[in-house]
Amino acid sequence: MFHSMCRRYTPIILQVVWILCTISTCTTFTGNGTTSGIKDIFLGRCAEVKSGLVNPQLNQQELRSKNCTHLWELFYNAFTNTYPCNVTSEAFDEFVEEASVSTPPNKTLLWDGWEMYDTVRAYANEAKRRVPLSYLFTGYLINLLIFCGQEDSPGFNYDVCPDWEECGVGVGPMDGFWAAASRQFGRHANGDIKLLLNSNRPGGSFHTANSYLAEFELPNLDPNKVTRLDIYLVTFLGETPGDTCESGTIPELRRRLSNKGIHYECIEQPREILHLLCADNVEYEECQFTSSAQTTFSDSMDNAILIL
Incomplete structure (x- = not known):
């Protein structure tokens, strides 16, 4: 009886599964599930920024007008109770706009390529030197969080979420949020801007596809607001330079x-970045300028003593 029922209903079951797969593309996701305690983390970060403990250069009057609970609701409603790959960047537009604050002038820091992340954070110096998106209010709330929804209760999926670009560039909960935030970051950039790129990035320093920089930030830069953009082409210690300002993918960026109509300058291995890289790696040949400086100082002191 059981086997005959299986034979009878199997085509119907397969048909239903096929319909569901057509609607949701039957994607198998490989990322981790939603960050545990995400609401508490979000609200805690919101209060932290509003208190002025994070990036005190942000406009405090603008921050005081933000309602953390309301922002959470906008963020939550943008992607929960929905199949992840059906979430677009436009779903986050209301949240991103509501969380928007002014970008400090002459502080915007752009970058591309995950291998640059630690260098970007070091150079930003907790937004004291430069302000990447992760140190603006919107980016700080969400940085490094994992999140996605599902159609069933509880609305979040705590088991598995799409990894980066598994739904497509700028599509899906995390990709969609960062696409919306990057568009706004580009629109609000003003004054003197720095852009950090890895000269040895696989595929070239400047990626024209699958890149938040190329697809969402650069197209939204306003030449009436941006006075200058410095391309900092970084080569990590011990590596041979790859792209240069005149070769590889940089001419396309230029x-x-x-x-x-954006005025720019390209600098290979800028000294301010090189000093940061050398701070913990003085043994590299590229970092021996410190020894030269010490030698010059010692020689000057010897000459001073001889004169005395």
């Missing part, structure tokens, strides 16, 4: 900036 062309796009020129077409937008």
